[in-house]
Amino acid sequence: MSMAAQLRRLSRHPVATLRSPIRAGFFTRRHPELGHLIGQVRARRLTFLSHECLIDLAEAVLAMERRGLPGAVVEAGAALGGSAIVLGKAKAPSRPMKVYDTFGMIPPPADRDGRDVHERYAAIASGKATGIGGETYYGYRDNLLGEVGDNFRTLGVPAEAHSVEFVQGLYEDTLRVTYPVAFAHVDCDWYESVMTCLRQIEPRLVPGGRLVIDDYDHWSGCRTAVDEYFAGRTGYTFVRRSRLHIVKAG
Ligand SMILES: C[S@@+](CC[C@H](N)C(=O)[O-])C[C@H]1O[C@@H](n2cnc3c(N)ncnc32)[C@H](O)[C@@H]1O
Structure with missing residues (x-):
């Protein structure tokens, strides 16, 4: 079945529709450390993602580990x-x-992005965008890479001890995926960025591997990139959770 047909048939996953606090409670009882970490990430305003969305990511990675899929997390x-701290x-x-x-x-x-995206970028470029909870x-920020490393350490997930590598730069220059990928969280908003990720990551996705597309329902360019890339491509299941999950057969 084509991507478009699958998406038309899909309603949101029943688990994802449970009210957030109930689900968070269940999750934290089963995975106390992760549940607590998600609470801290949100309380410290380190993410744009909802509690539900972070739980979905964590559950997908835990399932990947249970299955013993080979490959990296991206x-x-x-x-x-x-979200990277939760994945890590x-x-x-x-x-x-x-x-x-x-x-x-x-x-x-760029051109393939819609008006929603161009308006958001204009606000960012004007210097008037506000961060999560009204912060900068x-x-x-001057040293975002340093801050991110500190955030990993402060929350008890030091990058080195968890085999996490930060790669700084534009994807167009840095994203050369020459290794197998078990799980990728694609959270980069605009058409060209998402398309670059799909072109690089999808060919290296292992059977059973998963792409989570954060912005499919939020930014027009992201949706266009995903629709274009997967049009006519078979061997994938499209799952609606709090975000769009794309799972490779296997
Ligand atoms: C919405 S934020 C990610 C949010 C994060 N996952 C969280 O937990 O809140 C999108 C990020 O994508 C990055 N990004 C978008 N396009 C990019 C590109 N072409 N190259 C490198 N980074 C890019 C931006 O710099 C930004 O940090």
Whole structure:
């Protein structure tokens, strides 16, 4: 079945529709350390993602570990590192994880992005964007890479001990995926960024591997990139959780 047909048929996963506090309680009882960590990441305003969304990410990575899938974890789009910290904790410490970002300003959008995206970028470029909870927008900070490393350490997930590597720069220059990937969180907003990630990561996704697309329902360019990339491509299941999960057969 095509991607479009699958998405039309899909309603949100029943687990994902449980009310957030109930689900968070269940999750924390089963995974106390991870549940507590997610609470801290949110309380410290290190992420744009909801509690539910972070639980979905953590559960998907835990399932990947239970299945023993080979390959790295990738995050493309870290900002302050919130979701990356959760992924880094959920995976086995020895499994490699690569975190790609400019660790600075997000690059400008392009023609394939819609008006929603161009308006958001104009606000960012004007210097008037505000960060999570009204704090300084992450893209305006002087040493974001240093801050992200500190955030990992402070929350008990030091990068070195958890095999996490930060790769700074534009994906167009830095994202060369020459290794197998078991799980990728693609959270980078605009058309070109998402398309670059798909072109690099999808061919290296192992059977059973998963892509989580953060912005499919939020930014027009992301949706266009995913729709274009997967049009006519078979061997994938599209799962609606709090975000779009794309799972390779196997
Ligand atoms: C919404 S933020 C990520 C949010 C994060 N995952 C969280 O937990 O809140 C998007 C990130 O993507 C990065 N990004 C977008 N396009 C990029 C590109 N072409 N190259 C490098 N980084 C990019 C931005 O710098 C930004 O940090």
